[in-house]
Amino acid sequence: MASTSTTNVSSQDGFEHQSSPSPTFKLLNILPANAHIQGSSPEGRLVQCELTLEPLLDAPDYEALSYTWGSTTQDRPVQIHFKSPELLDSSVSSTETVYVTKHLQAALLRLQQPTTPRRVWIDQLCINQKSIPERNAQVKLMADIYRRAKRTIVWLGEANILDEDREAIIGATQRMNFRPVEREWSEAKDQDILKDLVGFKAHGQAYELGQRRRQLLAELLNREWFTRAWVFQEVVIAKSGVIRCGSLEMDMDIFINLLDGVCELDLQEVDRAKSIMRSSKGYKPMFAIREARFESRNGLYFDTKSRWLATLWQAMGNLNATNQRDKVYAFLAFSDSEGEAQISPAYESSVASVYTDAAIRSIRSVHSLNVLELALKTKKSLPDLPSWVPDFSRPLSSLPLMTHNAGGGYFTASRKIPYPLPRIPSNSSMLEVRGHIIATIGPICPANHHTFDPSQTLHENIGLEEVTTWASTQSTSSKHPTPPDLPTKILRTLLAEGAAADDTSNNMNYEPDEILAVYQNESTILQAIDSKLVPSPSKRSDDPAMRKLKIQYRFYKWIKVISEILRNKKLFLTEGYLDMGLAYEAVEEGDLVCIFLGSKTPTVVRKVQTLDGAEERYRFIAQCYLDGWMSGEEHEGREWTEEGAETFILV
Numbered sequence: 001m002a003s004t005s006t007t008n009v010s011s012q013d014g015f016e017h018q019s020s021p022s023p024t025f026k027l028l029n030i031l032p033a034n035a036h037i038q039g040s041s042p043e044g045r046l047v048q049c050e051l052t053l054e055p056l057l058d059a060p061d062y063e064a065l066s067y068t069w070g071s072t073t074q075d076r077p078v079q080i081h082f083k084s085p086e087l088l089d090s091s092v093s094s095t096e097t098v099y100v101t102k103h104l105q106a107a108l109l110r111l112q113q114p115t116t117p118r119r120v121w122i123d124q125l126c127i128n129q130k131s132i133p134e135r136n137a138q139v140k141l142m143a144d145i146y147r148r149a150k151r152t153i154v155w156l157g158e159a160n161i162l163d164e165d166r167e168a169i170i171g172a173t174q175r176m177n178f179r180p181v182e183r184e185w186s187e188a189k190d191q192d193i194l195k196d197l198v199g200f201k202a203h204g205q206a207y208e209l210g211q212r213r214r215q216l217l218a219e220l221l222n223r224e225w226f227t228r229a230w231v232f233q234e235v236v237i238a239k240s241g242v243i244r245c246g247s248l249e250m251d252m253d254i255f256i257n258l259l260d261g262v263c264e265l266d267l268q269e270v271d272r273a274k275s276i277m278r279s280s281k282g283y284k285p286m287f288a289i290r291e292a293r294f295e296s297r298n299g300l301y302f303d304t305k306s307r308w309l310a311t312l313w314q315a316m317g318n319l320n321a322t323n324q325r326d327k328v329y330a331f332l333a334f335s336d337s338e339g340e341a342q343i344s345p346a347y348e349s350s351v352a353s354v355y356t357d358a359a360i361r362s363i364r365s366v367h368s369l370n371v372l373e374l375a376l377k378t379k380k381s382l383p384d385l386p387s388w389v390p391d392f393s394r395p396l397s398s399l400p401l402m403t404h405n406a407g408g409g410y411f412t413a414s415r416k417i418p419y420p421l422p423r424i425p426s427n428s429s430m431l432e433v434r435g436h437i438i439a440t441i442g443p444i445c446p447a448n449h450h451t452f453d454p455s456q457t458l459h460e461n462i463g464l465e466e467v468t469t470w471a472s473t474q475s476t477s478s479k480h481p482t483p484p485d486l487p488t489k490i491l492r493t494l495l496a497e498g499a500a501a502d503d504t505s506n507n508m509n510y511e512p513d514e515i516l517a518v519y520q521n522e523s524t525i526l527q528a529i530d531s532k533l534v535p536s537p538s539k540r541s542d543d544p545a546m547r548k549l550k551i552q553y554r555f556y557k558w559i560k561v562i563s564e565i566l567r568n569k570k571l572f573l574t575e576g577y578l579d580m581g582l583a584y585e586a587v588e589e590g591d592l593v594c595i596f597l598g599s600k601t602p603t604v605v606r607k608v609q610t611l612d613g614a615e616e617r618y619r620f621i622a623q624c625y626l627d628g629w630m631s632g633e634e635h636e637g638r639e640w641t642e643e644g645a646e647t648f649i650l651v
Contacts, residue, residue: 053084064149070103143333152238159246226282317395341365373400398568415632419598434645435596439574452567488512584622
């Protein structure tokens with residue numbers, strides 16, 4: 001009889017067994033439900049598994065599980081048979097009963113096949129969670145583990161899904177013309193099928209059935225899986241995937257596109273405030289996963305080293321991690337850095353040290369200061385972080401000027417000159433940069449953009465009239481002539497040239513005069529919307545006036561999107577020159593505006609008091625938009641060169 005013992009483990013720790021050295025990894029073989037193992041308990045469905053140690057580069061075919069731990073309480077038994085001698089030592093028997101979370105036990109029971117074993121990689125059972133050296137080594141391999149798996153299984157958990165609803169959902173997707181390489185459901189027929197599925201075209205009982213399915217899909221989109229940091233990497237790089245939720249099983253790409261299609265219909269057919277799909281906590285992560293998988297399939301996603309920062313920005317606002325170090329480590333698949341710029345997991349280090357190391361290695365990797373975009377601090381930020389290091393654990397309270405658009409943007413304030421200091425001490429709290437002071441922040445506009453609300457009108461959010469009056473007064477008092485194009489200049493600055501747009505390939509898609517005209521005509525456009533004169537995007541119209549109105553409405557919606565750059569920002573003028581700028585609300589009068597080599601936008605810093613004779617230090621405040629300086633323009637009397645750059649120490 002095989003030796004058997006029982007191991008009880010604490011919350012979140014997994015079970016202990018001998019750590020496996022890299023580049024090997026452990027695989028779990030889930031034995032069939034009818035398997036009879038000598039020494040196993042005959043009562044109940046105690047899942048039987050075998051654990052083996054395999055070479056990563058020559059492993060047998062396996063699947064990888066993407067799931068959430070759910071409750072961290074591990075009280076559900078699973079019997080493990082250790083099949084590799086390397087996994088055994090004096091403290092481990094050849095067979096042990098280990099305890100897992102309720103959520104994982106449910107997944108194992110669903111994955112268990114009637115007559116054949118199933119080989120799967122599952123972090124809770126394939127990584128010794130108590131061994132920090134093993135966690136460090138295996139987390140570094142996780143991108144390759146999911147990339148090499150023949151399929152990724154997404155487990156959303158159990159659900160009471162009626163057979164007729166499951167069949168209706170699967171049947172609808174089978175009738176649609178979905179192709180995984182496409183971004184969206186483009187055919188009108190597909191939209192009609194979706195409307196039938198969720199009851200938007202129905203009445204009476206059919207409507208009630210459709211709304212029940214809409215509620216079901218919204219409930220699935222609210223599952224914790226969509227907000228877990230690790231799932232982004234796990235599914236974006238997967239060869240293929242399948243969604244499992246209770247009895248529902250569906251191709252992963254089709255499922256995600258189904259959710260996206262219903263979300264789009266939900267927005268078209270109901271008021272935004274009543275859109276249960278768009279208000280689901282999984283909507284933004286789902287959309288990001290969908291876009292990333294599309295780009296990955298088409299070879300686009302890994303083309304830029306700045307992509308890692310864009311991914312971290314998405315994670316800061318939408319994804320969660322129990323261990324805050326994973327807000328960095330969960331996205332290593334998107335960092336193609338090598339050598340000194342490569343990030344190595346170090347769970348023994350403090351969160352502040354991990355974030356500082358990530359910032360330093362990002363600068364080394366791309367030879368730029370792009371990482372500063374994410375270093376906006378609030379009162380809730382980690383207290384021991386240097387001012388120039390992002391707090392990756394918290395969402396930004398204001399949109400950055402570039403990163404969210406695909407990691408780069410189109411601004412070239414430092415004329416594409418790279419960051420000139422390739423060597424930075426690891427985990428240094430100080431960052432040495434080079435550049436020039438170009439201005440000092442002067443008057444700050446009192447207009448309140450802190451309460452920016454996307455559901456409000458452009459007039460309510462932008463307040464162009466109030467800002468124009470204030471700017472005119474400042475010009476008069478400083479004896480500077482008021483520029484004739486002041487309203488368009490202000491609008492261009494407040495919108496930061498469209499920095500919040502999804503497409504940064506051509507700056508603002510429209511001239512400022514055109515945007516000003518739409519702003520001034522907002523009431524007419526809103527009246528047309530209220531009167532339902534604006535046709536649905538899915539409906540075609542042969543009426544030229546209707547087509548024009550539809551174009552104006554799209555233009556209006558685009559302006560509303562890019563105006564979100566205003567949230568928690570302030571308009572300011574510079575001393576003496578009255579340059580106009582937009583920066584994070586933490587800026588103060590007297591702060592310095594600098595052009596740092598390697599930064600695509602101007603940077604606002606604040607001098608820190610030091611002891612007499614000590615080298616000057618500066619605190620990073622924010623990157624900013626400064627009208628007339630975003631493309632490396634020359635300014636008489638304020639010329640700057642790479643050779644004449646000064647040294648600044650950021651702390």
